[in-house]
Amino acid sequence: xxxxxxxxxxxxxxxxxxxxxxxxxxxxxxxxxxxxxxxxxxxxxxxxxxxxxxxxxxxxxxxxxxxxxxxxxxxxxxxxxxxxxxxxxxxxxxxxxxxxxxxxxxxxxxx
Amino acid sequence: xxxxxxxxxxxxxxxxxxxxxxxxxxxxxxxxxxxxxxxxxxxxxxxxxxxxxxxxxxxxxxxxxxxxxxxxxxxxxxxxxxxxxxxxxxxxxxxxxxxxxxxxxxxxxxxxxx
Numbered sequence: 001x002x003x004x005x006x007x008x009x010x011x012x013x014x015x016x017x018x019x020x021x022x023x024x025x026x027x028x029x030x031x032x033x034x035x036x037x038x039x040x041x042x043x044x045x046x047x048x049x050x051x052x053x054x055x056x057x058x059x060x061x062x063x064x065x066x067x068x069x070x071x072x073x074x075x076x077x078x079x080x081x082x083x084x085x086x087x088x089x090x091x092x093x094x095x096x097x098x099x100x101x102x103x104x105x106x107x108x109x110x111x
Numbered sequence: 112x113x114x115x116x117x118x119x120x121x122x123x124x125x126x127x128x129x130x131x132x133x134x135x136x137x138x139x140x141x142x143x144x145x146x147x148x149x150x151x152x153x154x155x156x157x158x159x160x161x162x163x164x165x166x167x168x169x170x171x172x173x174x175x176x177x178x179x180x181x182x183x184x185x186x187x188x189x190x191x192x193x194x195x196x197x198x199x200x201x202x203x204x205x206x207x208x209x210x211x212x213x214x215x216x217x218x219x220x221x222x223x224x225x
Contacts, residue, residue: 034211043201043216044154087153091211098144098169099211101154 004088009106012082018075020105022088025069030092033064035073036101037084044087044101047073078109113138117202117217124196124224132187132220134202140215141207143185147171148199148219157200160185161207189222196224 005023012018024033034049048055048062050071055062061074075082087104115136124130134143142161146154156169160179174193179185185204189196202217 032211036214041199041219041221043203043218044214045216046212046214049212089211098156098159099154099214100156101146103151103153 004090004102006086006088006102006105008103009108011108011110012075012078014080014109014111015077018078018082018107018109020073020075020086020088020107021070022073023070024088024090027068027090028092031090032092033062033068033071034089034091034099035060035062036087036089037082038087038104039081039084047086075107078107080109080111083107083109115202115204115215115217117200117220119220120218122220122222124222126224127191129191130189130196130222132189132200132202132222134185134187134217135183136185136204136215137183138204138206138215139182140204140213141182142205143179144203144205144214145169145175145177145185145187146201146203148201154201157187196222198222 032049032051035047036044038044048060050062064071085104085106087101118133144159145157148154155171157175158177160166163182166177166179176188200220203214206213
């Protein structure tokens with residue numbers, strides 16, 4: 001799987017949009033971008049994934065650049081409960097592939 | 112409700128003792144995984160199993176053992192050979208072929224060896 005690079009930490013004000021970047025310059029054509037988050041002392045939770053088109057669900061939006069070398073996870077109206085470590089993962093679709101979780105980005109939402 | 116259960120949530124053991132962490136799922140998932148997490152670090156894969164009675168080593172299998180006698184259960188034994196067993200252990204399961212969006216994680220077991 002391609003390697004990802006994320007900033008170690010970010011801050012965001014409550015109610016504002018949180019934009020979390022991820023670089024994956026070696027991504028292959030058959031690899032998706034996945035985002036998970038982990039609230040302190042809990043297991044990671046799936047958020048969203050995409051291949052090349054922008055995606056949106058009830059939790060977040062995912063913007064993938066046209067060259068697919070980077071992406072941004074957007075939490076449109078961050079709340080205190082969104083404080084967590086966010087992991088960007090690149091993995092092939094359709095296979096039960098063991099996921100590789102890096103250190104992720106610690107997002108702190110401030111009141 | 113379907114889910115994945117890890118027990119206990121906190122576990123204390125003396126150095127040199129083996130300890131077994133429980134992981135049970137009622138999601139009918141074929142694949143199950145064990146990850147280890149140290150403070151400020153990502154998750155590292157210990158073992159995974161894609162089918163009953165079969166499992167493979169992950170990136171840090173030394174000092175650990177697993178079994179997969181039932182589809183629902185994937186216990187992890189931390190043996191005395193594991194040099195630094197104190198960590199947060201996470202179990203996960205997934206549907207075969209669904210890829211990385213289909214992982215469900217348990218709430219973890221925090222193991223402290225004194």
